[in-house]
Amino acid sequence: MFILLVALQVLGVFPAPPAPSAPVDVFVGGVGGYPVYRIPSIMRVEARREASDRLLAFAEGRGNLGDNGTNDIVLATSVDRGASWSAPRTICDHPGRSLNNPCVVEVLEGAHAGRVLLMFQSYPTGCGEGGVIEGFDSGAGPDRICRTLLMHSDDAGVSWSPAREVTQEVKHATIATSVATGPGAGIQLIRGTHRGRIVMPFNEGPAGKWRVYTAYSDDGGDSWKAGACAVDAAKGTGNEVQIFEREDGAIVMNSRSQGGSARRKTAISTDGGATFGDLVDIPELPDPTCMGGVIALPAAAAPASNAPSMTTVVFTGCDSETRRANGAMWISRDGGRTWPEKVSIEPAGFAYSVPLALTATEVGVLYESAGYKRIVFGRMKLP
Numbered sequence: 001m002f003i004l005l006v007a008l009q010v011l012g013v014f015p016a017p018p019a020p021s022a023p024v025d026v027f028v029g030g031v032g033g034y035p036v037y038r039i040p041s042i043m044r045v046e047a048r049r050e051a052s053d054r055l056l057a058f059a060e061g062r063g064n065l066g067d068n069g070t071n072d073i074v075l076a077t078s079v080d081r082g083a084s085w086s087a088p089r090t091i092c093d094h095p096g097r098s099l100n101n102p103c104v105v106e107v108l109e110g111a112h113a114g115r116v117l118l119m120f121q122s123y124p125t126g127c128g129e130g131g132v133i134e135g136f137d138s139g140a141g142p143d144r145i146c147r148t149l150l151m152h153s154d155d156a157g158v159s160w161s162p163a164r165e166v167t168q169e170v171k172h173a174t175i176a177t178s179v180a181t182g183p184g185a186g187i188q189l190i191r192g193t194h195r196g197r198i199v200m201p202f203n204e205g206p207a208g209k210w211r212v213y214t215a216y217s218d219d220g221g222d223s224w225k226a227g228a229c230a231v232d233a234a235k236g237t238g239n240e241v242q243i244f245e246r247e248d249g250a251i252v253m254n255s256r257s258q259g260g261s262a263r264r265k266t267a268i269s270t271d272g273g274a275t276f277g278d279l280v281d282i283p284e285l286p287d288p289t290c291m292g293g294v295i296a297l298p299a300a301a302a303p304a305s306n307a308p309s310m311t312t313v314v315f316t317g318c319d320s321e322t323r324r325a326n327g328a329m330w331i332s333r334d335g336g337r338t339w340p341e342k343v344s345i346e347p348a349g350f351a352y353s354v355p356l357a358l359t360a361t362e363v364g365v366l367y368e369s370a371g372y373k374r375i376v377f378g379r380m381k382l383p
Contacts, residue, residue: 023346023376024085026076026366027059032088034061037074039183040375041102042354042366044081045156047114053081055356056157057366058102058118059375061090068128071098073120077157082364082377091118091160092151098123099149103200105186110196111220116153119166119181119200121146129178129206136168146171146178152221169224170215176204184242184293184354192249194218194272199251201241204229210258212238214251214273225274230267233278236260238267239289242354244296246335247311254294254315254336255279257287262321264292266336284339285315290324292317293354293365294336297382311335312382316345316353316365324351327367331382345378 027037041058045051054077061074073092076085092099100121107115123132124143132146148170149163171179179202186200198217203210211229230238230253238255246252251269253276264285267276285292293316299309313336319326327350331341345353346369353367361382369376 021379023369023378024082025374026057026085026377027074027088027375029373032061032074033090034063034072034074034088036062036065036372037088037375038062038065038352038368038372039101040352040354040366040368041104041182041184042356042364042377043104043106043116043185044356044358045106045116047106047108048156051156054079054156055082055364056104056116057085057375057377058104059088060100060102061088065372067100068098068123068126070125071100073099073102073118075157078377081358082379085377092120092149092163094122094163096125098125098128101180101183103182103184103186105188105198105200107198107220108188111222112152112154113220114154115220116157117186117198117221118151118153118160119186120149121180122149132177134174134177134207136171136173148179148181150221166224170200170202170226172204172226175207177207179204180240182242183240183291183352185295187243187245187251189245189249189251189272191245191247192272194249197272199243199273201243201253202226203239203241203255205239210237210239212241212253212255212267212279213276214243214269216273227269227273228275230276230279234260234265234281236265238265238279240291242292242294244294244311244313244336246296247309248335252336253279254282254292256289256291257281258289263287264315264317282339285317285330286319286321288318288320288322288324290318291352295355295357295363297357297363298360312360314355314363314382315339316355316367318350319344325349327353329355329363329365329380341383343380345380
């Protein structure tokens with residue numbers, strides 16, 4: 001399929017996609033108070049029309065490259081759809097704790113419409129994924145619980161609520177030790193029985209093995225429930241995961257592969273994230289064991305018939321089975337069932353990435369570049 005597409009592009013039958021715009025620095029190591037920035041998350045303000053050009057980009061501000069340390073949650077803002085960015089500012093700092101895995105979603109309708117929800121984890125400094133325990137309480141000993149926190153903003157990211165703990169709502173009581181939101185972005189369902197539900201992607205582990213699932217809220221983020229884990233049906237397991245809603249209302253996972261066949265993994269939920277089916281490989285999408293991003297684009301126009309039109313989906317990740325490099329964007333025109341189109345984003349170092357729908361035909365991508373020395377934002381038009 002890909003060879004045929006290239007041939008058609010050469011012949012001019014199917015035009016090649018435009019090249020991405022030059023990336024703009026958002027977080028640069030050593031600038032803004034932190035030697036390292038990692039783990040991007042991004043959203044565009046949609047519920048407030050007066051702020052529709054406003055983008056909110058989040059990351060971990062780190063003292064070093066290590067996942068566990070004195071990590072804080074930082075925010076940079078753009079008011080011109082990513083052409084320029086504010087200096088980063090710290091929005092959550094808990095001394096003695098490492099804050100990880102920012103994952104953001106905006107409530108577009110229903111309870112708390114216009115609210116931005118930001119979920120992330122809190123580890124005791126010096127006690128990372130391999131040192132935490134299952135359950136919700138360490139008893140009389142040192143705190144060895146991976147905790148999940150939630151903050152919100154009701155003014156498009158200008159001010160933020162204090163972080164509140166939601167661990168018991170989103171973490172399974174047994175087996176799970178470490179959990180992680182995304183990282184990246186959550187979604188609000190816009191179709192079907194569960195319309196309005198907020199869904200956040202999760203992985204749990206490493207006790208036994210990694211698993212992927214979602215947690216969801218039907219009241220705008222006030223309360224949460226943890227769904228069941230997807231069923232492993234291929235070699236390896238899922239890990240960091242992102243999700244999108246398909247045209248038929250199904251939730252589709254796109255997961256990092258851990259110990260598998262160097263391919264992304266996918267599973268489908270038809271009950272709003274409460275359960276998922278088999279977690280299987282995606283043949284067209286390579287994976288060097290790295291987080292990748294996925295997003296469903298808004299429909300360009302209403303379908304001519306009553307049948308829903310196929311969802312256009314974008315995936316961003318590494319075009320390599322072995323290296324965090326060769327960043328690319330794959331395009332699916334059939335709701336993630338096939339991935340025939342590919343566009344290069346960054347030929348050199350490329351790691352975690354989060355795509356963002358700017359319009360029905362324009363995508364922004366926030367991604368780690370230059371060997372984790374910076375997080376940048378680029379824009380590109382879809383063909």
